[in-house]
Amino acid sequence: MEYIPNILFAVVLFLGIGFFAKNVKKLIRNIKLGQDKAVSDNKSQRWKNMAMIALGQSKMVRRPISGFLHVVVYIGFIIINIEVLEIIIDGLAGTHRIGLSVLPQSVYGFLIGTFEVLACLVFIAVIIFWLRRNVIKIARFWKSEMTSWPKNDGNYILYFEMVLMSLFLIMNATDVQFQALNSGNVISQFMAPWFSGLSEGTLHFIERGAWWLHIVGILVFLNYLYYSKHLHILLAFPNTYYGKLQPKGQFNNLEAVTNEVKMMMDPNADPFAAPAEGAEDDVPAKFGASDVQDLNWVQLLNAYTCTECGRCTSECPANLTGKKLSPRKIMMDTRDRLEEVGKNIDANNGEFKDDGKQLLGDYITHEELWACTTCNACVEACPVSIDPLSIILEMRRYLVMEQSAAPVELNNMMTNIENNGAPWPYNQMDRLNWKDE
Amino acid sequence: MSELLKVPTMADFMAEGKQPEILFWVGSAGSFDDRAKKITKAFVKILNKANVDFAVLGTEESCTGDVAKRAGNEFLFQMQAVTNIEVLNAYQIKKIVTCDPHSFNCLKNEYPSLGGQYEVLHHTQFINQLIAAGRLEGLNDTYKGKRITFHDPCYLGRANNEYDAPREVLQKTKATLTEMKRHKRTALCCGAGGGQMFKEPEKGDMDINVLRTEGALETNPDIIATGCPYCNTMMTDGVKAKEKESEVQVLDIAELIANAQGL
Numbered sequence: 001m002e003y004i005p006n007i008l009f010a011v012v013l014f015l016g017i018g019f020f021a022k023n024v025k026k027l028i029r030n031i032k033l034g035q036d037k038a039v040s041d042n043k044s045q046r047w048k049n050m051a052m053i054a055l056g057q058s059k060m061v062r063r064p065i066s067g068f069l070h071v072v073v074y075i076g077f078i079i080i081n082i083e084v085l086e087i088i089i090d091g092l093a094g095t096h097r098i099g100l101s102v103l104p105q106s107v108y109g110f111l112i113g114t115f116e117v118l119a120c121l122v123f124i125a126v127i128i129f130w131l132r133r134n135v136i137k138i139a140r141f142w143k144s145e146m147t148s149w150p151k152n153d154g155n156y157i158l159y160f161e162m163v164l165m166s167l168f169l170i171m172n173a174t175d176v177q178f179q180a181l182n183s184g185n186v187i188s189q190f191m192a193p194w195f196s197g198l199s200e201g202t203l204h205f206i207e208r209g210a211w212w213l214h215i216v217g218i219l220v221f222l223n224y225l226y227y228s229k230h231l232h233i234l235l236a237f238p239n240t241y242y243g244k245l246q247p248k249g250q251f252n253n254l255e256a257v258t259n260e261v262k263m264m265m266d267p268n269a270d271p272f273a274a275p276a277e278g279a280e281d282d283v284p285a286k287f288g289a290s291d292v293q294d295l296n297w298v299q300l301l302n303a304y305t306c307t308e309c310g311r312c313t314s315e316c317p318a319n320l321t322g323k324k325l326s327p328r329k330i331m332m333d334t335r336d337r338l339e340e341v342g343k344n345i346d347a348n349n350g351e352f353k354d355d356g357k358q359l360l361g362d363y364i365t366h367e368e369l370w371a372c373t374t375c376n377a378c379v380e381a382c383p384v385s386i387d388p389l390s391i392i393l394e395m396r397r398y399l400v401m402e403q404s405a406a407p408v409e410l411n412n413m414m415t416n417i418e419n420n421g422a423p424w425p426y427n428q429m430d431r432l433n434w435k436d437e
Numbered sequence: 438m439s440e441l442l443k444v445p446t447m448a449d450f451m452a453e454g455k456q457p458e459i460l461f462w463v464g465s466a467g468s469f470d471d472r473a474k475k476i477t478k479a480f481v482k483i484l485n486k487a488n489v490d491f492a493v494l495g496t497e498e499s500c501t502g503d504v505a506k507r508a509g510n511e512f513l514f515q516m517q518a519v520t521n522i523e524v525l526n527a528y529q530i531k532k533i534v535t536c537d538p539h540s541f542n543c544l545k546n547e548y549p550s551l552g553g554q555y556e557v558l559h560h561t562q563f564i565n566q567l568i569a570a571g572r573l574e575g576l577n578d579t580y581k582g583k584r585i586t587f588h589d590p591c592y593l594g595r596a597n598n599e600y601d602a603p604r605e606v607l608q609k610t611k612a613t614l615t616e617m618k619r620h621k622r623t624a625l626c627c628g629a630g631g632g633q634m635f636k637e638p639e640k641g642d643m644d645i646n647v648l649r650t651e652g653a654l655e656t657n658p659d660i661i662a663t664g665c666p667y668c669n670t671m672m673t674d675g676v677k678a679k680e681k682e683s684e685v686q687v688l689d690i691a692e693l694i695a696n697a698q699g700l
Contacts, residue, residue, distance in 0.1 A: 062622075246546065247542070247545075247546055247596060247597050247598065248595055248596045248597075249542035249546055249591075249592050249595075249596025249597055250542070250546035250547060250596075251506060251507070251547065253511070253515065253547060253550050253551060254511045254515075257511045257512050257515050258515060258551065260512070261512070261515040261516055261519055262519075264516075265516075265519055265520075287511065287512075288509065288511075315623060317625050317626040317628060317645045317648070317649075318639070318641070318645070320625070320645075320648060321628075321638075321641045321642055321643045321644065321645050321648055322640075322641035322642030322643065323638070323639045323640065323641040324639065324640075325639070367639050367640075370636075370639060371638070371639040371641075372631050373591070373626045373628060373629070373630035373631040373633050373645065374507045374591075374630050374631030374632075375591040375595065375626035375630050375631070376591060376595040376596055377591075377595065377623070377625070377626065379595075380595050380622055380623070381623075393507070393509065395509075396507075396508060396509030397509040397510075397511055398509075399509055400508060400509035400510045401509065401510065401511065401512055406508060406509065406510075407636050409635055409636035409637065410508050410632050410635060410636055412635075413504065413505075413508070413632070413635040413636075414505055414508065414510050414513055417500045417502065417504075417505055417513060417517065418513060418516075421465075421498075421499030421500050421517070422465040422468070422469055422499075422500050423465055423500060423504055423634075423635055424465065424469055424470075426468075426469045428496055428499060429496050430468075430469075430496075431463070431468045431469075431495055431496050431498055432444070432446070432468070432493065432495040432496055433468075434463075434467075434468060434469075434474040434477055434478065435442055435444045435481075437474065
């Protein structure tokens with residue numbers, strides 16, 4: 001009988017981690033639905049970006065208030081999680097505060113004391129985050145794409161963190177032996193008096209309850225990630241690693257187009273030549289993207305990484321002037337559609353069945369795409385190297401090259417370039433006239 | 438004045454069997470847009486004054502294809518690029534300077550993988566080099582004490598991380614530089630990029646160039662300095678929309694330097 005808690009703990013831990021692993025597999029499967037993209041270049045620069053931007057939070061702190069609060073929660077999250085190691089060992093081995101028997105009391109006290117201070121700071125930071133969202137109502141949290149689930153999701157995460165931090169502190173405050181040591185109870189010593197009237201049995205019950213709820217809460221939170229915008233705590237690292245290294249203004253040159261153009265420009269090319277061997281099996285290249293599978297996998301990783309902070313949208317000139325375009329919505333739509341495609345594949349024994357929907361039109365409208373000035377403000381603003389502009393461009397490419405669906409003025413402009421080498425209807429032979437005017 | 442402009446073409450250089458120090462890429466706006474042509478001429482005056490051995494392609498130049506690419510027409514872009522690269526490579530061009538950040542970005546970043554590899558400079562970078570090398574001396578006091586705010590072009594700033602060269606050049610005019618709230622990395626687009634120059638904006642509350650101009654006017658400038666022909670048009674329109682054209686001028690850095698040279 002005395003092993004029941006240990007076994008129960010092992011089962012809970014196994015289920016919690018197992019279910020998460022299952023979802024991670026699905027996540028990777030979905031990301032791999034994207035097109036190939038070569039990312040094996042410049043490894044040292046990529047590691048550096050990850051170290052600076054994800055680990056070092058260098059872009060977060062460009063906005064000092066939210067940046068500072070985020071660093072507090074981030075450091076708290078990482079360091080307090082060392083405590084989870086002790087909880088897991090205790091839970092599996094049936095010990096209590098194993099750390100005390102392997103570490104000198106002063107070291108253990110220092111560690112727990114640090115965790116307590118951080119837990120308290122995280123709690124305060126999270127309250128401020130909640131106030132910013134719900135009371136101060138900072139504009140970027142109240143844009144049209146931030147209703148229903150995205151809005152609730154943001155708050156649930158904050159409640160989760162408040163509860164987890166409280167449970168950790170309550171667990172320490174009601175641990176009679178730990179309080180008796182009077183080492184490391186930096187914060188919890190002030191909470192202990194709240195429970196002073198209670199019997200030792202009740203205290204023990206509260207302490208155990210807090211301990212169990214804390215670890216179960218962490219496992220639930222871990223599994224919540226996949227369904228939430230909060231995946232960034234994991235994906236920010238690969239996302240900054242795989243982020244764009246070229247100058248922001250450099251857009252990729254489509255290779256499929258290069259091949260066609262080279263053919264057209266080659267005077268020796270035989271337009272009636274039979275296709276090369278095996279070429280008839282190739283699916284003709286589709287220009288641009290109309291659905292998530294046309295995007296590359298880094299763009300899909302971007303979509304899962306987005307935590308919907310809205311820094312991109314709050315810098316977007318189109319959005320600032322009331323246009324429908326919101327770079328954050330581009331990322332949210334991409335993820336929502338990708339999830340839909342993933343579920344479709346799950347429901348159809350691993351194969352995608354056409355559902356009559358696509359990212360373009362059903363999620364992202366033409367109006368949004370044509371409002372973009374390609375100014376890169378969204379890309380610059382993103383604290384985790386997401387590139388919404390590249391998705392907008394891919395979808396414009398589809399509209400123009402597959403559907404000839406550009407706004408009429410743009411079509412005129414392009415016709416001019418085609419006919420006379422300038423976006424206006426002026427003759428190329430007049431290009432130097434300015435010199436004599 | 439115009440008869441004083443020396444604008445040799447690459448064909449002229451070729452005929453003499455010489456190579457110029459730089460190719461001046463004029464760009465479509467710089468060739469055809471009435472406002473932008475003034476910027477082109479101001480830059481040529483500077484080049485003449487500094488005795489820079491330069492040439493233009495003239496009628497052999499064609500649109501870089503930049504705006505087609507941003508509008509999604511990769512096919513048209515690459516056709517333009519390949520055609521231009523053929524001309525540039527035939528003349529063995531090594532170094533290009535342009536007054537248009539869009540051409541600058543396109544030539545510098547997007548031409549290389551299609552076979553066009555050149556050293557490409559924005560005119561503010563080149564003017565800055567000329568001043569640093571002592572080739573462009575004697576700026577007068579035309580702008581001494583004037584309040585100038587610089588509007589960062591997206592394709593020079595964020596796109597290519599060049600924020601300093603235009604500011605360093607402006608410093609030389611002895612003007613007082615003031616920064617808008619949104620500047621450098623967080624500079625607001627003028628609203629012309631990505632093909633917007635050629636179309637009506639989508640439905641919204643206001644035009645981007647008006648919002649940007651409001652940001653510029655907050656700094657109480659005498660002059661809004663630009664480094665891009667499209668930004669110049671948008672900001673000029675914005676100043677008109679705010680009915681400030683009698684108090685605030687919109688000038689390209691090339692024009693400011695040419696004026697301060699008494700050219």
